[in-house]
Amino acid sequence: MNVPVKLGLYGVGLVAAFAGALGAGTLTGPVLPGGPANASDDGAGGHGGAGGHAGTDGEGGTGGEGAGSGAVTPAGLQISDRGYTLEQVAAPEKAGKEGELSFRITGPDGEPVTGFRVEHEKRMHLIVVGRDTAGYRHLHPEMDEDGTWTVETGFDTPGPYRMFADFAPEGTEEGLVLGADLAVPGDYEPEPLPEIERAAEVDGYTVRLEGGLAAGGSGELDFTVTKDGEPVDDLEPYLGAYGHLVALRAGDLAYLHVHPHGEPGDGETEPGPGVRFTAEAPSPGEYRLFLDFKHDGKVRTAEFTAAAGEGGEGGGHGADGHGH
Ligand SMILES: [Cu+2]
Numbered sequence: 178m179n180v181p182v183k184l185g186l187y188g189v190g191l192v193a194a195f196a197g198a199l200g201a202g203t204l205t206g207p208v209l210p211g212g213p214a215n216a217s218d219d220g221a222g223g224h225g226g227a228g229g230h231a232g233t234d235g236e237g238g239t240g241g242e243g244a245g246s247g248a249v250t251p252a253g254l255q256i257s258d259r260g261y262t263l264e265q266v267a268a269p270e271k272a273g274k275e276g277e278l279s280f281r282i283t284g285p286d287g288e289p290v291t292g293f294r295v296e297h298e299k300r301m302h303l304i305v306v307g308r309d310t311a312g313y314r315h316l317h318p319e320m321d322e323d324g325t326w327t328v329e330t331g332f333d334t335p336g337p338y339r340m341f342a343d344f345a346p347e348g349t350e351e352g353l354v355l356g357a358d359l360a361v362p363g364d365y366e367p368e369p370l371p372e373i374e375r376a377a378e379v380d381g382y383t384v385r386l387e388g389g390l391a392a393g394g395s396g397e398l399d400f401t402v403t404k405d406g407e408p409v410d411d412l413e414p415y416l417g418a419y420g421h422l423v424a425l426r427a428g429d430l431a432y433l434h435v436h437p438h439g440e441p442g443d444g445e446t447e448p449g450p451g452v453r454f455t456a457e458a459p460s461p462g463e464y465r466l467f468l469d470f471k472h473d474g475k476v477r478t479a480e481f482t483a484a485a486g487e488g489g490e491g492g493g494h495g496a497d498g499h500g501h
């Protein structure tokens with residue numbers, strides 16, 4: 178065993194192990210919400226453990242590149258990817274007080290990126306959510322000429338948050354999602370991950386979910402929006418579709434690739450009550466879904482916890498007595 182080389186490659190090993198873990202979709206033991214509260218369980222050992230893990234997996238990772246398993250690689254787990262880096266993140270420092278959240282993206286040349294493609298009608302989609310998946314919001318910051326993106330927002334409660342910048346630089350084929358941690362000081366009571374449900378209520382609307390996530394592949398998610406028991410068939414376009422879906426893996430908030438089916442005005446996509454998506458889940462386990470939809474001029478978010486099963490169907494158990 179060549180100790181000096183191994184030490185020298187330590188940093189590389191960390192990266193490789195990380196990529197490997199993603200590629201292989203092995204992050205199946207999610208640290209469930211409440212994780213931060215349980216942090217004392219592995220306390221200081223947590224960091225040592227991560228290092229040891231990197232050391233062992235790193236060697237396999239360097240050879241195998243962590244790819245080729247066919248697994249779906251989620252986005253949003255890294256602050257830097259493919260040469261693009263999320264930096265100069267500044268956020269309101271206190272809970273309960275609005276302020277500016279700002280950041281910029283630097284490119285492979287190290288310079289701030291100012292050229293972004295419009296995707297889903299915007300050049301930048303910013304998602305902010307608690308590490309426990311509470312407090313979700315979907316924002317559209319404005320960019321100044323230096324490439325700094327800014328939006329007004331705030332945090333209702335202290336705690337750890339995650340932000341995701343979802344964008345596509347000009348000249349790239351595929352967009353990317355970079356993630357960074359935000360911390361709002363103060364007493365923090367993590368919310369448990371809500372139970373798996375097939376229906377969500379928001380603002381007098383009921384949204385039902387059929388279909389489900391499939392671990393390691395594409396799953397079909399069919400949402401149906403009703404209000405007072407009546408189907409809502411006049412949804413308004415929002416971000417180039419009749420809904421916008423963000424799906425995050427419980428435990429690490431990996432950000433799933435999601436595609437809406439159809440577009441307003443394509444001649445076949447109805448403005449509700451059904452809104453359909455395909456989403457790629459990297460592993461079995463629980464996920465949190467956030468469906469933004471627009472009706473009567475207002476965007477609302479229906480939130481679900483869903484499980485990705487090995488074969489797809491998450492099992493639409495019980496709880497069905499209440500439909501109409
Ligand atoms: Cu957006």
